[in-house]
Amino acid sequence: MSQPFRTEKGGRIDRTGELTFTFDGEEMHGHAGDTLASALLANGVHLVGRSFKYHRPRGILSAGSEEPNALVGVYRKGDQTPNLRATQVELYHGLQAVSQNRFPSLGFDVGAVNDLLSPLFPAGFYYKTFMWPKSFWDRVYEPIIRAAAGLGKPPKNPDHDTYGNLYAHCDVLVAGSGPSGLAAALAAAETGARVILCDEQAEFGGSLLSENSATIDGKDPAIWVAEIVARLAAMDNVTLLPRTTAFGYFAHNFIALAERVTEHLSDPDPRLPRERLWQVRAKEVVIAAGAIERPMVFPENDRPGILLADAGRTYLNRYGVKVGHKVLVATACDTAWQAAFDLADHGVEVVAIADLRESPPESLVSIAAARGIRVEAGCVVTGTLGRKRVRAALLGRMMTSGQVAAGGQIECDALLMSGGWTPTVSLFSQSRGKVVWEAETGAFVPGKSVQKERSAGAANGLYGLQASLTDGYAAGEGAARAATGKSATINHSRTSGGEAGTGGTLGALPHDRNASRVKAFVDYQNDVTAKDVKLAVREGMQSIEHIKRYTTTGMATDQGRLSNMNALQIASGALEKPLTDVGLTTFRQPFTPTTFGLFAGVSRGDFFDPVRKTPSHDWVVEKGGLFEDVGQWKRAWYFPKNGEDMHAAVERECRTVRESVGLFDASTLGKIEVAGPDAAEFLERMYTNPWKKLAPGRCRYGLLLNDAGFITDDGVIGRLADDRFHVTTTTGGAPSVFATMEDYLQTEWPELDVWITSTTDQYAVAAIQGPKAREVIAPFIEGIDLSAEALPHMSVKEAMFRGIPCRLFRISFTGELGFEINVPRRHGKMMWETLAGEIEKHGGTAYGTEAMHVLRAEKGYIIIGQDTDGTVTPQDAGMSWAIGKNKFDFVGKRGLERPDLKAENRKQLVGLLTKDPKIKLEEGAQVTTLENPATGTPADGHVTSSYYSPALGRTIALAIVRNGHALEGKTLYVPMPEGSIPVEVTGTVFYDKEGARLNV
Template sequence: MTGPFRIPAHGLLDRNKTVQFSFDGKQYEALEGDTVASALLAHGVHLMGRSFKYHRPRGIMAAGVEEPNALIGVSKGNARHTPNVRASVAEVFDGMKAKSQNAFPSLKYDIGAVNNLLSPVFVAGFYYKTFMWPRKAWDQLYEPFIRRAAGLGESPTEDDPDRYTNRFAHCDVLVVGMGAAGLTAALEAAKQGKQVIVCDEQAMPGGWLNSDSDIRIDGHEGHAWAAKVTAKLRAMDNVRVLTRTTAFGYFQQNMVALTERVTDHIAKPDLDAPRERLWQVRAEQVVIAQGGIERHMVFPDNDRPGIMLAGAAQTYCNKYGVIVGSRIGVFASCDTAYAAAFDLYEFGASFDDDDDDAEVVVIVDTRDEVNPALLKQAEELGIEVITGAHVTGTKGRLRIKSMTVEKKGSAAPSSFEIDTLIHSAGWTPSLHLYSQSRGKPQWHEYTQRFLPGESPQNCVSIGLCNGTDTVAESMAEAAKAVGAKPFDHAIIDDVSTAGGMIGTTEAAGPHATNKAFVDFQNDVTAKDIRLAVREGMHSIEHVKRYTTNGMATDQGKLSNMHGLAIAADMLDKPVPQVGLTTFRAPYTPTTFGTFANHSRDHLFDPRRKTPIHEWAEEHGAAFEPVSLWDRAWYFPRAGEGMHEAVDRECQTVRKVAGVFDASTLGKIEIVGPDAAAFMDKMYTNGWSKLKAGRAKYGIMLREDGFIYDDGVVGKLADDRFHVTTTTGGAPRVMNHMEDYLQTEFPEMKVWLTSTTEQWATIAVQGPKAREIIEPLVEGADISNEKFPHMSVVECKVCGVPARLFRISFTGELGFEINVPADYGRAVWEAVWARAEPMGACVYGTETMHVLRAEKGYIIVGQDTDGTVTPFDAGLGWAVAKSKPDYVGKRGLQRPDLVAEGRRQLVGLKTKDPKKVLEEGAQIVADPNQPIPMKMLGFVTSSYWSGTLGQSIAMALVEDGFNRMGKKLYVPMPDDEVIEVEVTGTVFYDEEGERLHG
């Protein structure tokens, strides 16, 4: 039987498959397919948790992801511990160790329950009022206490040993939900030959069909029909069925993110199997069939263990074969609670506990008028029904023992001894995914609920999440949604699944001193909501934050609508005027493993390597991460540190030559008859008149006029450009260009291709650069006369097709050889074989930085901070004055961007030439001014220049161009103040003669 409360021969689980698990150290037996909640309920265990603020004892409330109370930790050993898992969805597996949370020393005896006695102090907004005074107490008292009290479960203490994977998928139709509506939509779409993905967060399909024994479809019980349809879908080549898979986020362009729990329910999974799989699905049409969430009743002391939703009790009965109590009371304001009561009555009669059948003691209904058919059925079963009445209180410490009922017009309340109270205030359509798609819910006055409005994307809501209350109507709606023929209603015989949607909150009113809970996990009561409104919180978003209603891990799935209704009642406004809280992803708590996926350990920040990387390793290079690349930083020789190696490399490049791996530069091919016109739009200077075979430096702006990227662009032909970008800028520049091409200039015939990885780039710089490479070049004259500075030619190098640029980022005679990446190392070795005997060196990024700084060449992202214009950087010469338009032109004309006193890029020389400034150091005019000092700017680049025998720096300084020759000061953290002189940014070869050698 696996538990004294297991109903004989009832439910959907296989009675022959059992598993062993523990809860708080005590061993239990369960059926395979049980959740922790259903298994514990089968053993009569209702106490499963403690609330966050008051530490009140709590039991299971729901049977799905909306469960607010029973949060547990689940372990497969120390390394596989997951906190804050809902007992209602955690599938039991053999050897599972489950543990309650938020209680000490035990769940039964929790010293934190003293907070319940202090509840008059912990009213809504108490933290805003209490923690503001005295101000100095925050660091010493409040913050440490709050940090210790924050959180629920315990974080894992060891590294996660599990694998997580990621899949991308495309389909014609994505169906979210495998209830009657979802299965119908998936089947009818599949019959039309469409590619279909259908998912559901549960292990077994069927949705509400699993919990309503009265539903018959085509002669089958609902759950049998669901299993039959699911099997048919699995057998179809154009359908992918994903169970245990939650659609947790709906994003732009019909992209829906799913998380599939692959092995969480398996005790010893295959080592190659992932724990969870992230699906990123792009669908032509999304069909949302999420169903609805049952509302709880708000009444005094409605949180005791043994009090649960009627639909949950029905699910535990019909799906898991578990009766939730021996003496059951029902409190409702809708029809579906009666179906639950009748199922519990029917199967409670076959349940035997100490020779007493489980019985339904009474149904209390807030409505004065109830469906006569339901009253007649209750009468036939001998169940008392009290209409126009409310439950006004409950008793029981660790489990409900009795309830008090007051009927309108009655002189005295009635008391009923019960051990379980099921309740329902109707059903709230699940609008989470619809809202995430940017849909705007519309208020339906008659049923007092929000329903989907117009869909901003190609999606359609069907079934209960669309306000459709019967299975027959839901299935017909599903067929229509995917363009199928009208559905045959005759095969369906069902009861209403959501009748009487209007909930009740007024029962809490006359008993304001008692706790009538709206948000169970955060202990928010109806009284808290009313207090928030009285204290000026008139927007539901303000009420939410003031009370924390809806801010728990269930994201207000049960509490939001009640909080909204109470606030509206207090404000005497219609519900829609009070507003609706925002539904955000993820729909349910999702593990960090799912999001991190493969990005962990060595893949957390994967390093890209150039074709020349291994050669650099073999020759002793030290490496540094630059963007996503591993780049050779410097090449130390025996006895050299970084500074000695960099000094040597710098002076060798200046005197002889150096070879540098520039393969990481971003490269984009721009091709098409409108390529030049497109370049004119994207860059500040002109490109249409540039001759083929020439190159030019270009600056790209954002629309606001600030520098976005820069680089040298070679014109290979009238319809082809070879664009280079900064190392870290290639992806964003490509995206920037593609965005404008598709949205602003779609008429242009231009094609963009990212070619960063296709070319290996070898820079040869220095006086002997031409002498090194000239014998290797075929098909081009690279003499100074035929191949001047800023030229480009397609030729061969070492017999390999190449694009050869004459450009320099050092200020010396320079060439950059671009060859297909597969030949990169071979060409590099050929170049090095000529360079080394001449006394040249290989150099790394640190040397490159020093050499470029000596010449005043900027690096976007280092010498710019997102607020620098070309004119601020001294690059106004690169902005065409006669061009009619380009991206950022209007931004450059804004008054603030042409105002006096802007921060401008200048050079700095220290009074003591041996003092090297720290990058990021702040700059002031007067080091003796009182704190807070007026900061004029900051150091962007700073190096020791062995060539010049002194330190050099660049900085962004307010009104910098007008401060040339003036003294400024750089205060350091050790109280040292370094005096500097403002200079131009070019420190070496100001006339540029060496470029043209």
């Protein structure tokens, strides 16, 4: 049960009990309140992973979400989630974690040979290596790159977790709960504003949770935090969201939060989601994201045991963990000294404080002296020793010449480093704000706000406890006033200690080593060294954007929060340009890696896309019919009987319709009710056809163009009364036709007195087609005469179907006698079952979309979007007859007059009959005039529809062919891999050309 690096007391962990967990199968112990990282460190484990490219042993570097090295896989419910940052994984009993990117084991990894071969893997290695020959791109190089890419292994099974989604509104959203965030949240909340406070960590308080050398209002900062959080929690207008990352700042103050709900629990309530996506619209945002410490770029700065100084302090004060027994502190700024002091106070041997500065503040030097800590000023770390754990550091003496003189070796089992602080401007940058360079602190800080946000505290470039609090109060008050107009006076807390300090360094540090032989890491996760950045500049990269992509610096999951400033400084030096001229890359969403599950939410499986079902759906399922997806609709495709294959079933369905009768569910067709005094005038302007003289009770086929002159939709339109039309559209075109009608009505012809209403979902439609159609429906229709004289082809009447009001159309999409009965949707199932029972008595059949397509093609009826493609005019389709000759205007009329649309040589719709009646052409196959055209010869058209026609006992096809109407009777070719297929050009109507079967 030993945790050799645990302190005697202190920290925010619960020492009353122990939690058991495993890392790479080895059982270890920790406490509630630990992260996986702190628990590993308590057990003396620094080596937690292998680096991306060189497979170098890596340890825990930080204590926050910026962690680049300690990426682990965590097993849950039999599968693992890869690439979790150990610094963010809360410890629970039974946690199983594994290291990544190593084989066969973390301690012995064969990939580490890459480190020795590293001269072969310079920056731009991929671009230089995987170039030629071209034939290797997809067969050789891609598999190699894919195998080497990535750290963790993706889970094997479908995601077994669920994810929640919430929308929220607030006056003030505060992101971050350090001193400035808590002050801002309190100041805003006291005005009565609705406040959401979120923090990515499990506990609110940020840096205050590891601060024990300062006081607030005379209290321990952690106690102050508890009091403020309790005050906030008691307020109805405040929502507190710990474990919640504000990962995306979008337009108009739309902020996305990822709340981790159950992942920190050993045995979570199965009803709870793993994560919850909060989509927040905030009137004002306070970004209190703090700042993160910069690593120092010295050779071998990546060995396990080397951590950021503040992380070392956090592990000590917050988690009660000593990062080592003999610690070297290397720094360029004041704040790291406090880490040394705190460690010394816990009995850790601080072997030295090596400060880059020639004269660190006297006050710090005297405190160090009082604790007996050796201080080396003007001292730089020039390298480290130790493979799987640092065991010594090389020191160098900074000379006035700028050179470095060797300064000996110092033994240590941990090294804490600090190059200074970088404000976390990610959210500000996501809000489209531009950062500005502040020379005094050597940092980019938020500039002018673009959206309704303000940064506070360290994120705003203000360090020091009192400055952060003051800035936080002001930000909270200002945000609340801007959002609600209200303000309130609250007591501002006073602090002592927690000074900002001075100092800091950027870029690679000087050393006395052979520069070509050492690696000083800039971006740990992507294994980018100072050398790589310099090489990129030498090879011609000028812009930071190019350097970033060439070297991949800043492209890891922290988006360069740790590395950017150092990389910029190195690039600036190599380019001999001021740092501000090199530019900074833009931070993008998400702030930290975010699961796909969070974005998908409940939209998966059956909820991925809505399914629209017709009234016959259950009946089709019961009868063993197959479905076809048409947009969101499930349409019956065909009904195989007695082991029939598709071809046999469709042939039987087609024959039955032509010989007796068939029943088809046409409910998916779009339906629009057009009503009002100007209804006829409106349709006159929308459709090519004339409508004013259409008598009530009659129907007409309508063709819809766009104003360019191309066919966009069609459908039969029935006139129910002088001022009322029942318009049908194609299944897929219903929404767009309705939207187009609204557009013209509202914005071009607002003077027309017309209402249009989509009624697609209000009516169920059964099509009864075939010579016996009249006999089938007769027993159920009341109130009208169904005879050919009283109800001729292309007419519509209102009647009753078994006592239910219906609209009865006599129309046909098969070329047979046909009726389409529209009843209110709720009666659709009754109508379908009634008719399905009746057709059986007449030897009829239900038929699906496949037979429907064959039957319509036999008649040359086009399908919009299949036989047309958005460049086909009515003339091209052989439908000039549908154009009203004497109309003043209609949508597309002027477009049709354009020279190109009247030109010779347009592609036109024709029929094609293969010379061999058994060969069925491929839809989409190209049509040519030459039998064996040379490669590269443009085609003269393509096949749009192709079927076996039972009625003709042979195959038929429709095609769009250049100048096709003039080619009737001529032979063309459809070249295929198996040889060219000769075809004869025909008209588009293959069956019952006179239409005799319609008028019975």
